[in-house]
Structure formats: structure tokens, C-alpha cells
Amino acid sequence: MARPTLFALIFFHLSLTNINAQKNIDSQKLLWIRYFLKLKLTETYQIKHEFEERTYCFPWRQHQFVSRTHLARKMNYGWNTAIGFTYFVQSLPHDPEISNFENNIELRPQLEVANKQPISSKFSIHHRYWSEFRFFEQPDHSFDFENIRIRYKLELRYALSKQLTVKAFDEIHLNIGKKITQNVFDQNRYGTSIHYMPVENFGFEIGYFNWYQQRASGIDFFNRHIIRFTIHHEIKFNNYVRTF
Numbered sequence: 001m002a003r004p005t006l007f008a009l010i011f012f013h014l015s016l017t018n019i020n021a022q023k024n025i026d027s028q029k030l031l032w033i034r035y036f037l038k039l040k041l042t043e044t045y046q047i048k049h050e051f052e053e054r055t056y057c058f059p060w061r062q063h064q065f066v067s068r069t070h071l072a073r074k075m076n077y078g079w080n081t082a083i084g085f086t087y088f089v090q091s092l093p094h095d096p097e098i099s100n101f102e103n104n105i106e107l108r109p110q111l112e113v114a115n116k117q118p119i120s121s122k123f124s125i126h127h128r129y130w131s132e133f134r135f136f137e138q139p140d141h142s143f144d145f146e147n148i149r150i151r152y153k154l155e156l157r158y159a160l161s162k163q164l165t166v167k168a169f170d171e172i173h174l175n176i177g178k179k180i181t182q183n184v185f186d187q188n189r190y191g192t193s194i195h196y197m198p199v200e201n202f203g204f205e206i207g208y209f210n211w212y213q214q215r216a217s218g219i220d221f222f223n224r225h226i227i228r229f230t231i232h233h234e235i236k237f238n239n240y241v242r243t244f
Contacts, residue, residue: 023219028096029057032228040236044074048082056096063096065089070112082112086132094222105137122160128153147177149186165195167207182218187211197232205230 034052041047047069054064070084086108091101110132117125130151135143155169173186191209211224 023221025221025223027223027225028094030063030224030226031055031057032226034228034230036230036232038232038234040234042237046072046074048072048084059096061096061099061101062091063094064091068110070110072112078116078118080112080114080116082110082114084110084112086110105143107135107143108132122158124157126153126155126157128155147175147180150174150176163197163203166192167195168192169209181216183214183216185214187213191226191228193228195232201234201236203232205232 032052032054034050036050037048039047039049049069050066052066053062054066055061056063066086066088068084068086070082072080072082074080088106088108090104090106092104093101110130112128112130114126114128119125132149132151134146134149136146138144151171151173153169153171155167158166160166168191170188170190172188175184175186189209189211191207193205193207195203195205197203206229209226209228211222211226213222213224215221
């Protein structure tokens, strides 16, 4: 656990350094609604897919829409790897007071490495590393590569029962690329949630998290307060295959 924890401390220090230099902060309230499907192909491979609608609150309008698919492979010692793709739509400008907005598309091929460390029968620590290759839509509707974003997420989970789990997490995003000048530290997200699975393959999760994002100027920030509701659904494909 030493190496992932060291990375977390380094990223956290970078985020604090940038936050201390903040100038202008725009606070917003949002609601995220997500459907998260896990399709287990075998004991080793699974497809993870999610749809998420992200909206402003007070006043209400769309903020973002996300469709993300990963093909994941289970490895030894609690490690997983995945390759995926995200279709991402932003409603611009980032101002809920403006009703006349336009949608801008971003495409993101992704790589993922994750690790689960059980501490006890109820308590576990999860590490997730993402690399995102970001392609932004241009005025002529072509796509240009802009930058790479590195994400590290540290999550603690405590199982109150077989059906009920409490989670707390912190995630850092860093931008890498020639076009990145002021906002190398892109954002920090931290929050908590309750995950309830009334049956083995279907359940719900509700939580709150804070999204603190540095804008391209380096001195302007978004401070977003987010309620997130998730529907979890798991399908074991090999079970259906055996029925035929």
C-alpha cells in the first residue's frame, strides 16, 4: 500500500498548492443520475457500461452527458486492468443562468488499472488509475487531440452488511500536454455514499461529493456541490449461456 499512498499524498500536496493561489470561485449545485451495468462474460472478463445525465439545480438545465464503456480483465492479487471509451457531451457555457447554450462533444479513449486491498472482512481500500486521451470537437465538427489527463482515486469501503456498504473517496485529476499552461492541476473530487444491494445483482447508491476544478486561466475555479444517484445492475452472461 505504500506506493499508491505516496502518490495520493503527492497529488494532494499539488492540489493544496493550487488551491492556496485561488482568486475567483464560482459555486454551483448539480444532480447526477447514473445507470451502471456490469456484464460478466467470464470469471476473468467483464464489460462495464454507464450512462450518466448531469444537470444543474436552481435553475435546472443540462450540464453534461456521459456514456462510458470499459472491457475489464481480472488479474492476480486484487488487480484489474481495463481499456475503454467515453462519449462526453458538455453544454456550454458552464453557467446555469444561461438558457441559450450549445453542446460540445469530447471523445476519450481510456486505460485503467485498479487494485483492491482487503483490510478485514468488512473494510477494504481501492485504488484506481486512469489515463484519458482527450479529443475535442472543433467548429467544423472534426476532432483534435488536446491533452492527456491522469486520474488517481483512493476509496475506502466499509461493509455494514452483505447488502449495505459505506464509501468515502478522494480523486485527483492532472492535465498533461503542450496546450496546458496554468491548469496542470485540473480538479479534486471527494465525497461519500451509501451503496445498497437488496438483491445480488441489482441495487442503488446515493451520495454527495465536492468537485473543485481549476479553469484554464489558473486563477478561476468551479466549486461544485453534487448529489449523485446510481442504479447498479449486474448480469452474468455465462449463466444465460448455460441455459441454452
